[in-house]
Amino acid sequence: MTSPASTLLVARANGVLTLTLNRPDVLNSFTRSMAAALQAALAEAAADDAVRAVVITGAGRGFCAGQDLAEALPRDGGPIPDIGEIVAECYNPIIRAIRTLEKPVLCAVNGIAAGAGANLAFACDLTIAADSASFVESFAKLGLSPDTSGTFFVPRLVGMQRATGMFFLAEKMPAAKAKDWGLIWDVVPAAELMATVTQLAEQLAAQATRGFGLTKRALNASLANGLDAQLEVEAQAMHEAGRTADYAEGVRAFLEKRAPVYQGK
Numbered sequence: 001m002t003s004p005a006s007t008l009l010v011a012r013a014n015g016v017l018t019l020t021l022n023r024p025d026v027l028n029s030f031t032r033s034m035a036a037a038l039q040a041a042l043a044e045a046a047a048d049d050a051v052r053a054v055v056i057t058g059a060g061r062g063f064c065a066g067q068d069l070a071e072a073l074p075r076d077g078g079p080i081p082d083i084g085e086i087v088a089e090c091y092n093p094i095i096r097a098i099r100t101l102e103k104p105v106l107c108a109v110n111g112i113a114a115g116a117g118a119n120l121a122f123a124c125d126l127t128i129a130a131d132s133a134s135f136v137e138s139f140a141k142l143g144l145s146p147d148t149s150g151t152f153f154v155p156r157l158v159g160m161q162r163a164t165g166m167f168f169l170a171e172k173m174p175a176a177k178a179k180d181w182g183l184i185w186d187v188v189p190a191a192e193l194m195a196t197v198t199q200l201a202e203q204l205a206a207q208a209t210r211g212f213g214l215t216k217r218a219l220n221a222s223l224a225n226g227l228d229a230q231l232e233v234e235a236q237a238m239h240e241a242g243r244t245a246d247y248a249e250g251v252r253a254f255l256e257k258r259a260p261v262y263q264g265k
Contacts, residue, residue, distance in 0.1 A: 015205030024060025066115025102213025209264035
């Protein structure tokens, strides 16, 4: 199905919710309506137990070129729109939704990922790019500072010097280099991208969803915690995981020497 404005395509199959940014004529650059549609779809994914993994990708030849600047320019001689307000309204809720969604969120980068589009990809759990894709932190070209969690995740993924270079120089980075630097999980031939990501998403959707959710919760906490606090987080996560139906099934399957059949509970 599609969102009312068709800026986001939504498909479900085998426990996987696939969300496709759908403004291919402008490289899927974000408008407020498309951001709202993505926020709503992620909220739906969080509330629906039948959804056990999410894939985010783009239609056409690009993944996402960031903000549609037409919404960030003055109209009819009026004042310049507050870009910080756009960030707070559109992008921050998306990143919070991805990181707090206790299910795997995969990103399939099919083409250029620029600005907010690049940082959206870097914030997902597992990001796979086509070998023809590229990333660019384009903010400096407009005299802007990075948003969409770029200054949070990029230094943690690549280190401060590399992050500063990416933000200051705004150079296009090929997918292979992004993988080498640890910004993304893998690179595959463009013709194989969606099949590869879909297969991985379905594999994850068939596994212990609550275990993944608790792992993601612990990874999020580790970004701010010291060792003692993180040890407590791990102990609490294990306490919760040990009470899940999937853990009980995993133990039974191990004892019975068979493959487990997880229900995501």
